[in-house]
Amino acid sequence: MIRVLVADDEPMIRAGVRAVLATAADIEVVAEAGDGHDAVELARRHRPAVAVLDIRMPGLSGIEAAAEIRAGVPDTKVLMLTTFGEDDYILQALGGGAAGFLIKSGEPEELVAGVRAVAEGAAYLSPKVAARVVAHLASTNAGALAGRRSAARERVAALTAREREVLALLGSGLSNGQIARRLHVVEGTVKAHVSSVLARLGVDNRAAAAVVAHEAGTIPAQPPQT
Structure with a gap:
């Protein structure tokens, strides 16, 4: 419960x-x-x-x-x-x-x-929150959104293929156990990948990593609403 x-x-x-x-x-x-x-x-x-x-x-x-x-x-x-x-x-x-x-x-x-x-x-x-956050992060100047998305894509591209898979699933809201089952690996392996992803992206938590995934286009985001 x-x-x-x-x-x-x-x-x-x-x-x-x-x-x-x-x-x-x-x-x-x-x-x-x-x-x-x-x-x-x-x-x-x-x-x-x-x-x-x-x-x-x-x-x-x-x-x-x-x-x-x-x-x-x-x-x-x-x-x-x-x-x-x-x-x-x-x-x-x-x-x-x-x-x-x-x-x-x-x-x-x-x-x-x-x-x-x-x-x-x-x-x-x-x-909806992800779309708003990505847009807000870029709201300070006209060219910021494209710049942030480009930078996010570069950061994600630096990950290994498996780490990119983990990031996409993490950004979709899956737990370590769910990611492990999806990728047919043990949960300890996923935990190691997640730790590596956070370190290589330079973020402190999974939610922040999810924002990078959305910025990079790894996770499809709904258009922001007003």
Whole structure:
């Protein structure tokens, strides 16, 4: 059973998330919080497998709460809920070690898939979020998008063929176990490949590697919506 903490300052959003997760037999919501401080306290008390956090909350933001949860309860993975227009916050959370990002207006199936993915140690980057992040990273000047994509393709090209396969599957939200089954290798081999991919791309976590994969065109991304 995947034990989940849900934190959002809007009761209707919390109720909606709880209702969606209740449709999955392998997921249980064990606690709810209306602000970041309560989220951190409840995470320490219940030690859930996954904390689903609104990226912006009063008092202690979702980004700050995520950092405290990752420091105090390292086994708890963080899945951030965001809306369009919060690209700067997404980038901050990405740097802070969040394992996944979902758009609040996304499909219910994405929420369940995201919780399962990060619980298994995978990175889950909604295609809509990925498209927004890639576009936002390039928004400072007109030629930046092409430049970033070219640079990402060069970084990915420097990987071995097997590492590129692993990156593509990692960017699609697969866990190490799922990648191992897909490639017909043992999980320890996948872990070694993932560590090598992160080091060679110069990123700190799987979600950041997924962004590079999207920039390079390794993962098909949906067009950003407004």
